[in-house]
Amino acid sequence: MRLTNAKSVKQGIRAVAARAGVSTASVSRALNNPDAVSPSLRARIDQAIDALGYIPHAPARILSSRRSRTLGAIVPTIDNTMFARGIASLQQYLSSVGYMLLLTTSGYDLDVELQQARNLISRGVDGLVLRGDCHHDGLRKLLADNSVPFINVGIYQPDRPYPCVGTDNEAAAHRAAAHIIELGHRRIGIVSALQRNNDRASARVAGFRRALAESGIELPPQWHVEVPYTLDDAREAARYLLNLKDRPTAVVCGNDVIAYGVLLEAERDGFSVPRDLSVVGFDDLDWSRHLRPSLTTIHVPTGETWQRAGEYLVRSLAGEQTIMHREIDFSLVVRESTAPPPKSLK
Amino acid sequence: MRLTNAKSVKQGIRAVAARAGVSTASVSRALNNPDAVSPSLRARIDQAIDALGYIPHAPARILSSRRSRTLGAIVPTIDNTMFARGIASLQQYLSSVGYMLLLTTSGYDLDVELQQARNLISRGVDGLVLRGDCHHDGLRKLLADNSVPFINVGIYQPDRPYPCVGTDNEAAAHRAAAHIIELGHRRIGIVSALQRNNDRASARVAGFRRALAESGIELPPQWHVEVPYTLDDAREAARYLLNLKDRPTAVVCGNDVIAYGVLLEAERDGFSVPRDLSVVGFDDLDWSRHLRPSLTTIHVPTGETWQRAGEYLVRSLAGEQTIMHREIDFSLVVRESTAPPPKSLK
DNA sequence: ACACCCTTTGAAAACGGTTACAAAATAGAC
DNA sequence: GTCTATTTTGTAACCGTTTTCAAAGGGTGT
Numbered sequence: 001m002r003l004t005n006a007k008s009v010k011q012g013i014r015a016v017a018a019r020a021g022v023s024t025a026s027v028s029r030a031l032n033n034p035d036a037v038s039p040s041l042r043a044r045i046d047q048a049i050d051a052l053g054y055i056p057h058a059p060a061r062i063l064s065s066r067r068s069r070t071l072g073a074i075v076p077t078i079d080n081t082m083f084a085r086g087i088a089s090l091q092q093y094l095s096s097v098g099y100m101l102l103l104t105t106s107g108y109d110l111d112v113e114l115q116q117a118r119n120l121i122s123r124g125v126d127g128l129v130l131r132g133d134c135h136h137d138g139l140r141k142l143l144a145d146n147s148v149p150f151i152n153v154g155i156y157q158p159d160r161p162y163p164c165v166g167t168d169n170e171a172a173a174h175r176a177a178a179h180i181i182e183l184g185h186r187r188i189g190i191v192s193a194l195q196r197n198n199d200r201a202s203a204r205v206a207g208f209r210r211a212l213a214e215s216g217i218e219l220p221p222q223w224h225v226e227v228p229y230t231l232d233d234a235r236e237a238a239r240y241l242l243n244l245k246d247r248p249t250a251v252v253c254g255n256d257v258i259a260y261g262v263l264l265e266a267e268r269d270g271f272s273v274p275r276d277l278s279v280v281g282f283d284d285l286d287w288s289r290h291l292r293p294s295l296t297t298i299h300v301p302t303g304e305t306w307q308r309a310g311e312y313l314v315r316s317l318a319g320e321q322t323i324m325h326r327e328i329d330f331s332l333v334v335r336e337s338t339a340p341p342p343k344s345l346k
Numbered sequence: 347m348r349l350t351n352a353k354s355v356k357q358g359i360r361a362v363a364a365r366a367g368v369s370t371a372s373v374s375r376a377l378n379n380p381d382a383v384s385p386s387l388r389a390r391i392d393q394a395i396d397a398l399g400y401i402p403h404a405p406a407r408i409l410s411s412r413r414s415r416t417l418g419a420i421v422p423t424i425d426n427t428m429f430a431r432g433i434a435s436l437q438q439y440l441s442s443v444g445y446m447l448l449l450t451t452s453g454y455d456l457d458v459e460l461q462q463a464r465n466l467i468s469r470g471v472d473g474l475v476l477r478g479d480c481h482h483d484g485l486r487k488l489l490a491d492n493s494v495p496f497i498n499v500g501i502y503q504p505d506r507p508y509p510c511v512g513t514d515n516e517a518a519a520h521r522a523a524a525h526i527i528e529l530g531h532r533r534i535g536i537v538s539a540l541q542r543n544n545d546r547a548s549a550r551v552a553g554f555r556r557a558l559a560e561s562g563i564e565l566p567p568q569w570h571v572e573v574p575y576t577l578d579d580a581r582e583a584a585r586y587l588l589n590l591k592d593r594p595t596a597v598v599c600g601n602d603v604i605a606y607g608v609l610l611e612a613e614r615d616g617f618s619v620p621r622d623l624s625v626v627g628f629d630d631l632d633w634s635r636h637l638r639p640s641l642t643t644i645h646v647p648t649g650e651t652w653q654r655a656g657e658y659l660v661r662s663l664a665g666e667q668t669i670m671h672r673e674i675d676f677s678l679v680v681r682e683s684t685a686p687p688p689k690s691l692k
Numbered sequence: 693a694c695a696c697c698c699t700t701t702g703a704a705a706a707c708g709g710t711t712a713c714a715a716a717a718t719a720g721a722c
Numbered sequence: 723g724t725c726t727a728t729t730t731t732g733t734a735a736c737c738g739t740t741t742t743c744a745a746a747g748g749g750t751g752t
Contacts (some may be wrong), residue, residue: 012738023702028740038700053491058469059405059414060738063707068405078424079434088425091451100465103449105437119446123404145399231636264636287633290577290610358708369732374710384730406708409737693752700747710737717730722723 012057020048031056062124071313072102072120073129074113080229081285082255082302083131086153089303090129093310108229110136110197121146127313129153129306133162134199149316153309154200158325165308165326169200172298172330173207173252176280179296179332180250181215184340185278188212189223189248191237191258201254204282208252223248227258234261242269242277249341250278256285259295263337274339284333293336300330358403366394377402408470417659418448418466419475420459426575426603427631428648429477432499435649436475439656454575456482456543467492473659475499475652479508480545495662499655500546504671511654511672515546518644518676519553519598522626525642525678526596527561530686531624534558535569535594537583537604547572547600550628554598569594573604580607588615588623595687596624602631605641609683620685630679639682646676 017024022041029036030045037045048054062068071094075083091101102120106113114136120128121142128143128150143150152164180188190208193201205224212219222244227237238261241247253259259281263273271277273293281288281297288295305328315322363370368387375382376391383391394400408414417440421429437447448466452459460482466474467488474489474496489496498510526534536554539547551570558565568590573583584607587593599605605627609619617623619639627634627643634641651674661668 013740014738024739025702025704025741026700029701032740036700041701053488055464055468055492057409057738059408060707061740062405063403063409063709064738064740066707066740077434078437079427079430081425081427084425084430088423088451091424095450100469101449103447104441105434118401122401123446142399146401231632235636260636264638267638286577290581290606292610292613359710360708370709371711371732371734372730375731378710382730387731403708406737407710409739410708410710412710412737695752696750698747698749700745702745703743705740705742707738707740710735712735713733715730715732717728719726719728721726 011052011054013054015052016045016048016054019052020044067317068124068126069098070100070102070123070125071127071129071310072104072117072123072125074104074106074116074120075131076108077105077229078103080257081287082283086302086306090306090310093307094314097314099310099314108197110134110139114139114142117142121148126317127151129309129313132199133157133160133164134197149313151309151312153305155203156325156327158327163312163324165312165328166305167300167328167330169203170207170210172300173204173282174211175207175330175332176282176298177208177211177252179334180252180278180280180338181211181217183250183278183338185248185250186217187248187250187341188217188219189241189251190219190225190254191234191241191251191262192224192226192254193258194226194228204254220246227261229257231257231261231264234258235265236261238262238265239269242266242271248277250280250338252280254282256281256283256288256295256297259297259337260287260291263291263293263295274337276342278338278341280338288333289335296335296338297333298330299333301328304328357398357400359400361398362391362394362400365398366390413663414470414472415444416446416448416469416471417473417475417656418450418463418469418471420450420452420462420466421477422454423451423575424449427633428601428629432648432652436652436656439653440660443660445656445660454543456480456485460485460488463488467494472663473497475655475659478545479503479506479510480543495659497655497658499651501549502671502673504673509658509670511658511674512651513646513674513676515549516553516556518646519550519628520557521553521676521678522628522644523554523557523598525680526598526624526626526684527557527563529596529624529684531594531596532563533594533596533687534563534565535587535597536565536571536600537580537587537597537608538570538572538600539604540572540574550600566592573607575603577603577607577610580604581611582607584608584611585615588612588617595622596626596684598626600628602627602629602634602641602643605643605683606633606637609637609639609641620683622688624684624687626684634679635681642681642684643679644676645679647674650674 013024013027017027027045030042094101104116117139128148130152132155133152154166155164156166156168157164192205195202225237227233251262259279262279266273266277281295284297284299288297312322359370359373363373372383373391376388440447450462463485474494476498478501479498500512501510502512502514503510538551541548571583573579597608605625608625612619612623627641630643630645634643658668
């Protein structure tokens, strides 16, 4: 009686190699760099692969090659049309170039963001996509220590040493306010997002304020209010602003969701937009053109922005030269929610 | 002269072990099961860990332990409030129990879904969360071959051999239609999502139809129209339906987005909702209560549903006994968009 | 036939952890 | 103090790939 002590391998690259009668090295090559293996071998290997239904084990691959072809992204929340769109574009682009996306959320908390970054790095991501440039100090150190490339998206700060891609929020906000001023408004209110830990929000406020200042328009403190994230929050703020005995004839908003709140609340309080009140948004979400009245707003190509962020990282990882600061153009979309102020209040 | 040939290790668990003067096994234990190591050692190790800023390498961990504490989810698109909410809840829950979520999108394409599943399995996910029970045949085989636990979310099918969690769409749709019928409508149109490859959509249509049939109400073929995903598509369908010379007095919709389209188009065409036309949605998205008129719809606790899906998988992976089919209650939320039909058309 | 240079292939050592197993230390019982 | 049972710690094999390096193979030119 004869004993065969060939330890038969059930799965994995060794099983494929055994079945095709080649070495594991060849299988690996056939998978990663098909041209490096002769056509005949490749055929045998391919056949073995799908005979066995072989699926490569990514963690082992990552461990061995030190590259994961995976990018991480940390967004404040996924439950917001804008981020959802951005993420969708990024993911689509990445999968088109053979990368995967590892997505996490920070809930607008810098500590959580740091923690998630640690998590993603531990997971072996090749690079990180972050929202804005307002991060925990530890995050920068973490990224440097582990030499993880990253990019800040949604902002444009050519003077800072970090890569970024996005629109110039200050300039765009300035444009929005200028539109209102050009229409003849002098009594202008601001409803912005919370500025704390949110560079995008504060840049927009800065742009609004600069436009007012340049036209010599005063902004009474009670005409600037900040609101958290939800539509309900925005409505509440709008209610306050519209019920001041001395109220503005126009409101510029930090984003479209806020603008929706103002629109809804104005209607509820019997104001007609744009006859009694003009409203400008920021972002141009889907709903903005469907609403009645449709919303005048700043169009920001979110999808493009996030895709570019992906491109930047993928390119850098491939060793290609890429520009660190990319500006994404915005545009003012004038719709139905803005008009000259009522003559009585002009 | 003496040569030290202790190969010094720069990083990794071995570096931590060296610095703390212990074995790698102890470090590993301190990390994964702190109670299994004496307090004094643990202290030394913890200190070494943050002196070195050590971050465990997840892929190595996965490779070695054959568990990743990662779940995968495949949704049709992230760019839809409902999925976004679900994913957000799932992610939050998973991170609260130390799991991560690997998210991908299929774009409503079964082949892509299969491909993504392969991708996720290759990545080493411990389990998979899928939308509905309408999958590529290869997917079931793939899951079985690799013995990857999974759950279908958003549906309730107690008679099928696969785990699922969700509302009974047929029953919920029946409830929605019944509401309209109770109000006195007999001329009822249906605008549904595409039924092909979408069990949820077809279950809802079935529920609508059953309610009509039970009340002996006819459904002329041209009163049932199917639309793709976007608000624009929905508006177009609504325009068609509302401009039939013989039009319904009420429309039941496959989801809220479709209902928004009907609402917007009705207003545009000069119909007053609910006076001239009643509209019912399905899902109860955020917007539904903000819209004017606010939308009567079926409330579905999306967040809870997805979280339960996560719970199911986490529990199964922990070896706990869990129920395979969990029904999530829905409720009819009556708001402003429904009323008895105009007397002239009754 | 031989020397030469490419190209294709294989053997085996990483990669950074976990864990089975054995050894050492400690505690408890007498 | 000895012996046993238990806990704590260490050694080293292993997880499934990639990749270095060397060996084998295949043409050319002479």
